[in-house]
Amino acid sequence: xxxxxxxxxxxxxxxxxxxxFRRWGHEVKTESDAGNVxxxxxxxxxxxxxxxxxMLDVDGIDVLRAIRxxxxxxxxxxxxxxxxxxxxxxxIAQALKAGAQDYVIKATSAEELRHRVAKCLIPPSAAxxxxxxxxx
Numbered sequence: 001x002x003x004x005x006x007x008x009x010x011x012x013x014x015x016x017x018x019x020x021f022r023r024w025g026h027e028v029k030t031e032s033d034a035g036n037v038x039x040x041x042x043x044x045x046x047x048x049x050x051x052x053x054x055m056l057d058v059d060g061i062d063v064l065r066a067i068r069x070x071x072x073x074x075x076x077x078x079x080x081x082x083x084x085x086x087x088x089x090x091x092i093a094q095a096l097k098a099g100a101q102d103y104v105i106k107a108t109s110a111e112e113l114r115h116r117v118a119k120c121l122i123p124p125s126a127a128x129x130x131x132x133x134x135x136x
Contacts (some may be wrong), residue, residue, distance in 0.1 A: 001025040002047035002121050007037055007063070008083070009055040012116050013106070017050060017083075020110050023116075025102035034058040038066060038075070046078055048120055053091060060084070068099040080119040
């Protein structure tokens with residue numbers, strides 16, 4: 001299916017997400033160091049990034065902004081789902097404004113996450129026109 005890069009500073013979270021994504025048929029690469037995200041995306045064709053917002057050394061929204069500013073237009077356009085415990089509407093709005101396709105709370109069920117991932121992987125030309133996603 002898709003090549004997915006999972007980024008989180010929590011090894012248990014990365015392991016849990018990786019199990020889900022592999023079970024759903026995706027190729028998975030994990031990264032616990034946000035400073036390596038761009039390189040990891042460039043090393044392997046990446047169809048989707050699932051990115052933690054609140055990491056120890058860096059703000060995931062800043063990483064998202066770096067992705068969106070990248071000189072490679074394909075890399076810069078890679079869909080990104082922000083994945084976080086933060087439920088603050090201001091943080092969610094900030095992530096969506098910075099270019100995230102979706103924002104998913106970590107307590108969201110695996111089935112809901114799968115649904116949200118599937119929506120992000122639909123090519124824009126094939127996606128029905130709909131309002132922007134709401135954070136769960």
